[in-house]
Amino acid sequence: MIRGRWNRCENFMRMLGIETTCDETSLALVDNGISVVAHRIASQEAIHRATGGVVPSVAMLHHVQALPKLLDLLEEEEDLSKVDCIAVAHTPGLIVSIQAGLSFAQGLSLSLGKPIIGVNHVEAHAYSALMSYSDIQKDALLQGKGPYPALGVVISGGHTLLMRISSPLEMEVIGSTLDDAVGEALDKGARLLGLPYPGGRHLEIMAQQGNPFAFPCLRGGRSKDNPLAFSFSGIKTHLWRLLKLHQDSPDRDERSFKEDLAASYQRAIFEDIIAKIDVAIRQVRPNSIWFGGGVTQNCTLRTLIAEKNNSSSKVTEEVPILWPSPDLCSDNAVMIAGLGCHAWNEQIRLRVEGRSCYQGKLSLLNREFLTKVVASPKYVKKQTYAWSSNSTGRPQGR
């Protein structure tokens, strides 16, 4: 059962998390939804640099190769027979990458004789903020108040979402992007400016040299139907036009022009996000804001939000903010295992109460869904060691 001020599980539970939704392969062991026991991650960033973006089939292949290696590393640290359940990220993401994780989870489930639960990857991103602070830190931040309702802000290369959070298992989307995700817009902008992959990181470095107010015409898009909806296709086209104009009739040094453009482009995107967070705060009236996703690593964004603390904005003046720790910003299995604990506890509670099964968004995976992929525990074990022995070098761990 989940009880206590910070929803820590009263009954001990060790969850094995599996994350393969995009280009990070990750396994983690988490106790009681909050304490990280072990975490292993293999990044494919260097692999996708050559193509300037993630190629799904290549990502899937590397997930299949990395998962058994990471499992071996995890087994060296901890006894996997003590795992109570397996949580796997089952949506949203690249279908073929997710399938690699699901197949592996199913194999492990059969091999270890443990149940599987599916976890929504985006909701786990929001939950990662809650995992990044100790209970004492959270109590101090929230000054004795509870965290709910909370406003979830997930900004990454694949997602841009605002959510009303009533509990770890009750997250309602109130705003999302109509086209590109924020990280995608930053990456594509960086590509237009001739920067290498991953673009967002290089754009941030270039923007530090430029004037963020040099091009005030750059602005994020708006929707008439929902003031909380994002749109970044227009600003991206605007950036391309400004670059084209400069190419046709250069009137100044190209380097400083691009630095100003990068700074203005990044500022416009972040100001759009902050403006919509302000609107969401008025709507949700949250006790806390939970940030999640890879874009939260951007120091300029964090500084912009911190600066709001000194202004009349509600973003930080009245609402405490929980940021994910650096290792939980990008895709990781810690957040999957953490939220998986809550989902599995809910499933147990419903069974005890005699109700059929957990009907929330974090649906249980149907065991039959994957039985055709992996035939037997023997097959899984054999394949696991075959992959390991063929490996060259160990995956990157952190």
Ligand SMILES: [Fe+2]
């Ligand atoms: Fe993600």
